[in-house]
Amino acid sequence: MRYIGGKNLLLENINNVINDEIPNVSSVIDLFAGSGVVSNNFKSIGYRTISNDFLYFSYVISRASIKLNKKPSFKNLGISDPIKYLNDLTIADTEYSISDCFIYNNYSPVGDCNRMYFQPENAMKIDIIRLTIEKWYKNNLITEDEYFYLLASLINAVPFVANITGVYAAYLKFWDERTYKKLELTAPAIISNGKRNECYNTDYTNLLSKKCDLLYADPPYNSREYLPNYHILETIARYDYPEIHGVTGMRNYDNQKSVFCKKNTVASAFETMIRDCQSKYILISYNNEALLSTEELSEICRKYAVDDSFKLFEYDYIRYKNKIPNNTDGLKEQLYLLRRR
C-alpha cells in the first residue's frame, strides 16, 4: 500500500545500517509500522518481528502478514476458497439490507450523500464482504487468524478502487478510471520466518518495556496526523458505524492524535521513547525538515547513547514515483542509530 512516509525505498539503507553496525540482531520491534513494509522486510530477513501502530487498519494488515507464518486453513467454514466466495458475493446472497451498508450510504453518491469515494457497486461490495467476515467470526466459523487474514485482504483491495489521489482526506470530483474496476480481494502473501512474531495496536509508550535486540522507530515527521488521511480504511477495518462529519465524512479521532505531530510535545515524545525503551539498539527514521531539528534529535540521542555509539546517516530523498534523487530541495532521509546505556 502507498503510505505517507512509507519506507519502501529506504529498506536497503535500513538493512545495510543494521548489517554493518549492529552485531547479532535476532529480534526487532517496529513501533510505528504504518503500511507494514519495514516489518515485512524484518520478518523476511528472519528476525523475530514485533509490529505496532495505533491505527487499527494498520494493525489488521500486520496481524495477517507479520503474525501468521502460514495461510490459514478455513477448515470450519465449509467453503474451499473464501476469497473467491467473497469476491462473488452480491447483496441478494446475504441477509443484509441497504441500511446496514455504512460505506455505501456514506461514501458513495446515493440518496442524500454526494461523497464520491467509491462507485456505489464497489461501496456495497465492501460492506457485504466486511459484514460477512464479521458474521463468520461471531458465529465461530473462522478463527481469529482467519478473520484478520480476510480483513487484511479487504483493506489491501480498497485503494485499488478508491476515487482519491493517495489519501482519503479528499475525494476527486470526477470518477478516476480505477473506480470502474470491480473491487477484488486477493489472498495476502504470507511468508514464514519460523518465529513467534507479534502485533499490537496501541500507543508506542505501552511497548517500550518489550526487550528486543533492536527498536526501529519511524514516527510521523510533521504536524500532519495520519488518521484523517486514512479515515475510511480505519472505518472499514473497525466497521463501528461511527458518527461522521464534514465534506469528507470524517470520524472522530481524538484518541489517535500523535504526540509526534505537535511541536510542543515531539521532543519529550522522543525522549520518553529513547529513555524508557528496553531494547539494546535504537534506529530512528526521520528527516532534516521535520518538527524536531537534526541538532535537537541528535542531542537527545547522545544523552542516552553508550559512549560514542550515536551515528547519523543521511540519504538524498528519493521521490516515490520516478525514483530520481531530488537534490534540489535539500531534503534528506535520516537514520539515527544508538546503543542505549
Ligand SMILES: C[S@@+](CC[C@H](N)C(=O)[O-])C[C@H]1O[C@@H](n2cnc3c(N)ncnc32)[C@H](O)[C@@H]1O
Ligand atoms: C511515518 S509512518 C510509518 C511508516 C512505516 N514505517 C511504513 O513504511 O509504512 C508513522 C506511523 O506512526 C503511527 N503513530 C503515530 N503516533 C503513534 C503513537 N503515539 N503510537 C503508535 N503509533 C503511532 C501512525 O499511525 C503512522 O502509521
